Amino acid sequence: MRVLAAMSGGVDSAVAAGRAVDAGHDVVGVHLALSETPDALRSGSRGCCSREDAADARRAADVLDIPFYVWDFAARFTEDVVDDFVAAYAEGRTPNPCLRCNEKIKFSALLDRALALGFDAVCTGHYARNVSGVLRRAVDADKDQSYVLAVLTRHQLAHAMFPIGDTTKPRVRAEAAERGLRVADKPDSHDICFIPSGDTRAFLGARLGTRPGAVVDAETGAELARHDGVHGFTVGQRKGLGIDAPAGDGRPRYVLGIEPVSGTVRVGPAAALDVRTVEAERPVWAAGAAPGERFDCVAQVRAHGGLAAATAVVTDAGVVVELDEPLRAVAPGQAVALYRPDADGDVVLGSATITATR
């Protein structure tokens, strides 16, 4: 096959591209320039769109002896991922920009362009397994990224390759070293790539300005503090609430809900974070259609952790997920990914965007 390998400059995508080459495919490496201000050289482990990352990707392509290009997707990324991220926070939701990037950039704008140019597939360094369009969790449970790929449609999965999903991260690093890739011991990137400082609140504040509101007790309605904008809060958040006095019962308080129009942030005890029912919209089904109108599954409500056995019910508005055990801190704006448990690796059934919880 003709394979376009998306190369971020990290170790995972470099090894993935190498495996695609080994499998006998014709591989071309492409680094996506996503930052509209790429001037800064990366410091530490953060970011995925700096000049240094582009140079690392280029050197990996050299070692793999494949053609390499840098494509400018910065405008598209800003519009579909960064602006979406900011808008979601402004509306009191908690977005997942990596998921959005997979959905809108890597497996949409990039994949569409690759297919039009004559490629058969896009290859990435994601930790997930994709065999014949069946998407499973990665072998390395700590690194599994199937949650941020569950949004892919059947068509997208048919043209996606994740060559390292069957391998653990330490083994990937060892293989990179064996291949002579200098990124073998490059630190992992953990933060949001377009917020290299790691200070999400400052990033959002610079874009949204000050939108003052109140932090109120969810039970009594009493105002406990003022805040500069709902974008500083996420459901389940405990720190940075700005409340001076401890709660009457002495227990910590958490963000329970966010009302963007009034700017009200409701806080309360941990127990009030428990969610039994998750409503979600715009479902994407990996097989092209839901497994049934009502089916058993395992639900995952955030990128790391947040798992519970559940029953999903398909509705006109989307999907309602009844959890067998309560989950805490389920934030609207995040995705709920639904899996079918399987001894060979849980299989992704679909994903939808959380709109409400009970």
Added chain:
Amino acid sequence: MARQMTQADVTSPAKTTYLDHAATTPVLDEVVAAMADAMRRTGNASSLHTSGRRARRDVEEARERIAAAVGARPSEVVLTTGGTESDNLAVKGLYWARRAADRRRRRVLVSSIEHHAVLDAATWLSEHEDAEVELLGVDEVGRVTPASLRAALARDPASAALVSVMWANNEVGTVNPIRELAAVAHEFGVPLHTDAVQAVGVLPVDFTASGADALTLTGHKLGGPYGAGVLLLGRDIALTPLLHGGGQERDVRSGTLDTPSVVALAKAVEVAVADMPRRAAVLSGLRDDLVGKVLASVPDATLNGDPGTGVIDGGPSRLPGNAHLSFPGCEGDSLLMLLDAQGIECSTGSACTAGVAQPSHVLLAMGADEATARGSLRFSFGHTSTPADVDAVAAVIGQVVDRARRAGQHVPAGGR
């Protein structure tokens, strides 16, 4: 003959058709030989003993040969590491010297189609040295008119520090009327620098006759070595150095002279200039053939820049080897990759450090919209080009453009 694109067309070039001579052109065999020969000799041209004198002799003979080839005096040849250094030296050095003589001289007049070595040097002066950069506009073929320069100077002659206008544009190939522009600058007592890296060896370049006060040329665009260039600088022109040290090159450019590179550069300039009339005719023939065949395959493609039928300062009005074309609905990135996969090497314009193709500032200055600017390619011929190179492009351009156009529906910016 058009042929069907096959599986190998995306990824596996068979042989290379090199059509990016404006980026760099193969080093001439006799230049390699001269340079290798010189590299085997030891000697610092500033040393006083026999070996030093030998190196000095090599350098000075080279300087005389370069000067003779481009109509300059040997003392006007300042040896540098190439185009970027020469441009920076001219723009910053002239500005500082002119400003030191008269504090009112803050205006740096540069054309909007300059190479970044000039544009960014001027911008730096405005950000750090109190300069005021004025971009001279161009007409629709990318040419600076003497009238626009005169108007810009006449607005406030006392505040003008320098003028910099390139001899021929590296992207679209349009030649500027340097003699006229220099005459206009001199009417106001302002020095003119011209970046002639694309011109030497394919256009008649005579420094003295041009009237320019400073002129940039570089080796690797004309069959010479990389990292070797010249700033021709009129004898009476004051210029503040960028590099301080041993006082080489009239105190204008300190640094141990790179004798092998200088020897090689002189060889290349001599050969290129001597071969210029023949080479220009061959290159313009190939260029016209390519443009004709591309337009036949892709009727809505357009040639950017001057058509090349006029005469300016005794030479053609367009660089002989330059074909710069816009392909509506295509991304330059896509075209370049598809052609590269066919073994055809060309350019989307001037590459930037991160490797991201930016919409060309030259095309934008000529009035093109951003989508057009992004959907353009430069094919540039040089001394190794043959009709087979034209045929290779003609055989695939139609299908490449078709495919890029399909991919162009997934345009990352603008045009959506």
